[in-house]
Amino acid sequence: MELSIDNYKNILSKDLVKRSEKCIVRECDEIEKNKYQAYVDENDVSFDVTISLNDKKEVLHHDCDCDSKAAFCQHKIALFLYTGKKGKKKLPGNPKKSNKLDILVNEADIGELRKWVKEILIKNKDMELAFVHHFSSQQNKYTPQEVKKLTLDAVKAVIKNKRKIEAGEVKKIVDLWTEIHLPIVEKYFSGVTDVESFKNFNAIVESYEEIQRKLSSSSNKMIKYLESLFDKALISLNELQHEDDWKLALGYFADQIDVETFDQRINYLSFLEKAIGYNGTSKGRTLIDKLLKQYTTCDPTKFYHGKIYTETLFKIVLNNDLFDAYYKVFKPITFNNDYNELLIENLINSGHVKLAEKYCWEQIKSNFREEYNLRYLQFLKEIATLENDEHKLAEVLKYLFPNTFDFDDFLFIYSRITNEEEKKKWRSKVLSRARQLASQNLDAIKFSFKLLEFDNKYGKMIDYINEYTPYNIILEYAERIILANKKEFLKTIFNKADLTYDMDEEEAMEAIPKLPGLLKKYYTESEIEFSINNALKSGWYHRPNMLISFIRNTKEVKTR
Known part of the structure; x- marks a missing residue:
């Protein structure tokens, strides 16, 4: 509807x-x-x-x-x-001229009317600029300097010397631009291969960028105006019949990405990305080669937009299946993990594993926080596995394991430690870390229970059941814990608080209904009730946990 x-x-x-x-x-x-x-x-x-x-x-x-x-x-x-509102009521933004206005204009003294209009225009510089532009004889030729002055004058006419532009003022500026730029952009759109016309178009873009640097506004009307010019330019470019003309016209944009003065036009780079995307690799390859040649002559870290510059070119290369041709051109960007991961992933997939390995270790060394190393360590694990290098894999897993708590990785490392004392120390260290992280890491909880199972220490698992332990893990090991320490298990499970980390309530409610039946297999009704009552009376935690609530609610339903 x-x-x-x-x-x-x-x-x-x-x-x-x-x-x-x-x-x-x-x-x-x-x-x-x-x-x-x-x-x-x-x-x-x-x-x-x-x-x-x-x-x-x-x-x-x-x-x-x-x-x-x-x-x-x-x-x-x-x-x-x-x-x-009010059905067909005319909106104030688009009124029709009333008969009274027509009469007044027609009857007004021409001299008085001119004097009044002049006074109004002097007080409103934006209207003055629009008036002058509209009634002056249309200029056929402009220089870039003239275009830039026109563009900046329009802004000054509206806001004078203000630094912050209000939304209404932005609309006035864009309306002025639309009028004064019309003959300039129409000339360019009708002849996009003409270098002089492009220079004037470029002057508009340069003026916009200058304004963006100096002034601030919450309105996006200016960027939308610029985008509309780019969209129209793209239509004209795509209508070119000859490929050489297309390359020539887009080459003007590429030339403006001036690496010598560290002044990349990110707007132009995005425009070129779109143009290449519309026309395909075969037509755009020469332009891509030109852009990459420019890039290799500079140090993008010195650019204000260096990261965007690198990321955009990298995206162009990937989208056109040219990674193998340019994989050496791109280097990791410090602290830009999304880009780095994509670069390393493509290096591995393309068989350039040595370079991928080098980049991984470089980023690990430069990162301040351990959690940012996880993806790079996973790449190193993948590389060691591809190379079938068990020694290298074991070294990588020592770094990776404390972040993943992958039990298979633990077994791999554990089996390759030959010194028994060292093996014992490492096992204690990782178990201690897993216990420390139980409040924030579900994988750490799972690992602790798997390791105790591996050691056949089911009775010890009671010490690991706490407010963070999910009920599904308790259910998985419950029967074996009961057989190892029947008395303590019942006490522990009813005294457990429900502060499970990232609790999955659906998973909990799937496990909890299965526990009472298991308990009845090993405990009498009176033992269960006695333990519940003690749990509710003892300690600071008097609120029944989810298991106690389920048992009590089930019992109430049965007695009705």
Whole structure:
């Protein structure tokens, strides 16, 4: 069911509608038939919102630049309700000229009218710039310097010397840009192979980047404007009939990624990535080669956008199945584990295991926190396994095991320690670590019980049953623990608190119903009841745990 002004109360929650009513809608424009754009203010923050309706006034499309993940945020609903107020009432953002206005304009003295318009324009620099641009004879040729001045002047006309731009001011700037840039971008789009036209297009992008560095705003209208220019440029580029023209036109963008001055155009790099993606490896290979050649002549760590530069090129290489051709070009980035892991994974898959191994140890040595080493140690385990090098594997597992508590890895290491004293010390060390981490690591809990099982020390398991031990693990070893220490098990299991780490309630409720039957196999009803009563009376913990509650509830049901 599509959302409409007739059914919104049945679809939307009352809370959402209430929150939307606290928002203020302003500068609402009907930019196309049934397509509305406005600023919606929530407290001190403004959001750009767009709503499209069909002829039945049902919502077709909607967009808001807030962070909400919901299908409809309060800002969209505010604009939606605003458009539906009083049926066909005209919105203030798009009024028709009244007859009174027509009469006044027609009857006004030309001299007085000109004087009044001039005074208004002097007071409103943005209107003055738009007026001058509109009524001046259209300039056919621009230099990049002129384009840049026009672009920056538009900003200054709106905000003067302010550093922070309000949402409404951003809209005015973008509206001005749209008008003053029109002849410049149209000329470029109609001839994307012309280098002079590209220089003017580039001047617009440079001006935008300069503004982004100096000014701040919560609105994303500027970046959306720039993206719209790139989208139109991509359409023109894709319409080129000859491959050489395509390479030439995109080469202009690549040349602007100036590694000599450490000034990469990340916007251009993303644009090139998209262009190559649309046209495929065979057509884009020459351009990719050019980008990678540029990259090899620089040190990306010296760039402000060095990480993004590396990651984007790496993505281009992977997406075009060119990793084998360029695997030596890419190096790990310190503390950038996602990228590093992808690089090492591809090195291993491509058979370059020595280089992958080198990179793994480099990152392990540079990391300050042990948990960040886990993936690199797993790669080293994979490499040692591929090389069938048991000695290397044992050394890697010594580092890896305290993070994974993999019991098979423990057995592998344990079997290769020849000195009995050293073997005993290492076993005690890892068991102690597992016990220390029981409050935050389920694998550590599982390992402790598996190791005690390996040593056939089922009675000792009672010491490891505590508030962090899941019921499914208790159930797994319960019968063997009872046979080893019947009296203590009953006391321990009823005195256990329910603070199980990351408790899976579904798993717990699957295990708990099976425990009473097992207990009845080895204990009398009176023994079980006596132990429950003692558990509830003794110690600081008087609240019954999940097992006691289940037994009591089951008994109540039976007596009814």
